[in-house]
Amino acid sequence: MTAAIVVGKLAGCLVAFLTIPLLVGQTEHKVMAHMQSRLGPMYAGGFHGWAQLIADGVKFAQKESVRPAAADKPVFDLAPVVALLPYLLVLIAIPVGPYGAAHDLDAGIFFALAIVSVAVLGPLMAGWGSGNKYSLLGGLRVGAQLMAYELPLVLAGASVAMAAGTISLAGITTAWHWWWLPYQGIGAVVFFVAALAELRRPPFDMPVADSELVFGPFTEYTGLRFALFLLAEYAGIVVFSALVAVLFLGGWRGPFADAQLGWLWLLIKTMALAFVVIWLRVTYPRLREDQLQKFAWGLLVPLALLQLLITGVVQVARA
Amino acid sequence: MTMPGRGLVAGLAVTLRTLRRRSVTREYPDVKPDLPPRSRGVIALLEENCTVCMLCARECPDWCIYIDSHKETIPPTTEGGRARSRNVLDRFAIDYALCMWCGICIEACPFDALFWSPEFEYAETDILGLTHERERLAEWTATVPPPPAVVDNAEPPKEIAAASGERPVRRTPGPRATEAGG
Numbered sequence: 271m272t273a274a275i276v277v278g279k280l281a282g283c284l285v286a287f288l289t290i291p292l293l294v295g296q297t298e299h300k301v302m303a304h305m306q307s308r309l310g311p312m313y314a315g316g317f318h319g320w321a322q323l324i325a326d327g328v329k330f331a332q333k334e335s336v337r338p339a340a341a342d343k344p345v346f347d348l349a350p351v352v353a354l355l356p357y358l359l360v361l362i363a364i365p366v367g368p369y370g371a372a373h374d375l376d377a378g379i380f381f382a383l384a385i386v387s388v389a390v391l392g393p394l395m396a397g398w399g400s401g402n403k404y405s406l407l408g409g410l411r412v413g414a415q416l417m418a419y420e421l422p423l424v425l426a427g428a429s430v431a432m433a434a435g436t437i438s439l440a441g442i443t444t445a446w447h448w449w450w451l452p453y454q455g456i457g458a459v460v461f462f463v464a465a466l467a468e469l470r471r472p473p474f475d476m477p478v479a480d481s482e483l484v485f486g487p488f489t490e491y492t493g494l495r496f497a498l499f500l501l502a503e504y505a506g507i508v509v510f511s512a513l514v515a516v517l518f519l520g521g522w523r524g525p526f527a528d529a530q531l532g533w534l535w536l537l538i539k540t541m542a543l544a545f546v547v548i549w550l551r552v553t554y555p556r557l558r559e560d561q562l563q564k565f566a567w568g569l570l571v572p573l574a575l576l577q578l579l580i581t582g583v584v585q586v587a588r589a
Numbered sequence: 590m591t592m593p594g595r596g597l598v599a600g601l602a603v604t605l606r607t608l609r610r611r612s613v614t615r616e617y618p619d620v621k622p623d624l625p626p627r628s629r630g631v632i633a634l635l636e637e638n639c640t641v642c643m644l645c646a647r648e649c650p651d652w653c654i655y656i657d658s659h660k661e662t663i664p665p666t667t668e669g670g671r672a673r674s675r676n677v678l679d680r681f682a683i684d685y686a687l688c689m690w691c692g693i694c695i696e697a698c699p700f701d702a703l704f705w706s707p708e709f710e711y712a713e714t715d716i717l718g719l720t721h722e723r724e725r726l727a728e729w730t731a732t733v734p735p736p737p738a739v740v741d742n743a744e745p746p747k748e749i750a751a752a753s754g755e756r757p758v759r760r761t762p763g764p765r766a767t768e769a770g771g
Contacts, residue, residue, distance in 0.1 A: 553603070554597070
């Protein structure tokens with residue numbers, strides 16, 4: 271019986287992992303198009319191109335998977351998997367209701383932040399393994415970006431954990447109050463922006479920089495391997511949006527019926543944040559590499575420390 | 590001193606506003622574009638007005654107009670009268686593989702035999718098919734829309750005047766006539 275429940279929960283995670291990123295991808299297609307006064311996909315599937323990503327998937331599956339002669343074979347082959355799988359693992363720990371997550375972890379926030387950092391190794395491996403200097407440059411930029419933005423991410427996460435007095439994701443959601451919005455507001459913004467950078471989403475897409483590094487670490491990837499990287503990007507958006515929702519926006523807490531509709535509130539918050547991710551992508555131009563680093567060390571880290579200070583003072587005062 | 594980050598917020602507002610507006614995309618193959626009259630689509634020939642003066646062919650910058658003709662003698666209509674001769678059009682063709690849609694031939698034609706038609710779907714898989722002979726050029730004439738009058742009481746556009754047979758009044762060179770249609 272318990273085995274059946276576990277399998278069911280994991281299957282649910284897998285289904286969510288395979289569908290919600292596609293939903294975000296389609297939203298990006300349409301929202302970006304309309305923000306640029308275009309229509310976006312209109313043909314695939316008949317109604318407003320709803321099946322565009324399925325068609326893309328079929329196209330990717332048909333393409334030849336090319337591996338450069340100079341590539342480091344095992345690293346090159348493994349990179350897409352390393353980029354994609356961690357997000358699936360994080361999804362297991364995200365609480366979707368008062369009854370918890372697919373698997374409740376006591377050290378949930380640690381687990382989540384540690385695992386999403388592993389996902390960044392994927393592009394780094396891809397950059398190294400491709401045997402291409404542009405890819406290597408992109409890969410090293412990924413590495414530099416990871417170093418710079420991991421710190422504010424962890425600091426902002428630590429601030430919420432301090433406020434809640436627990437490092438369990440379910441515990442943080444349970445301890446959440448509406449006044450945490452102003453109280454943890456700086457941390458939320460820092461966490462969200464750092465997450466964007468971690469995902470290499472525009473305006474922090476310096477490692478990919480399609481116009482100068484010809485897609486950086488992903489230059490040599492074709493076919494299904496490239497599709498896995500793309501899926502990883504959108505899975506990353508979903509996971510980080512869900513993490514922001516859980517940590518700073520109260521996760522499954524909604525206006526009513528938390529026990530029954532918790533998953534829906536979480537999904538709405540996640541999709542709203544994913545929309546913001548897309549919105550920022552359309553609006554802002556890419557940051558230069560030095561601006562990127564300066565932004566992280568000069569602005570985000572001090573802000574995260576300030577948030578940590580505020581949280582510390584408030585917690586001591588309340589105790 | 591403006592608030593830092595104001596520009597960032599303004600940028601977000603711009604994209605959000607554009608999102609709520611209708612997109613400007615023309616869904617061309619599904620929806621035919623509504624092109625104004627005299628759009629540079631294809632050149633139509635009104636054969637009846639052509640006098641084989643060759644001005645169009647000579648003005649054409651890339652020599653894409655082919656005109657062949659021969660001279661015919663019309664016998665005198667009255668006893669003892671003089672036989673008249675006239676040019677008869679044998680071939681009029683425009684090679685759209687060479688044409689650059691400058692419209693100089695249409696400007697140059699003194700007899701209003703050439704017109705712009707907004708039709709543009711005449712792509713061919715064979716380059717030779719782009720040479721439209723006089724029959725094809727004459728077919729385009731049916732698709733020529735007259736432009737709306739710019740002012741009230743304006744003389745009819747040449748698209749109408751040429752087809753209905755009444756010649757638009759041409760001003761004599763020299764001091765310009767003050768009254769239109771005088």
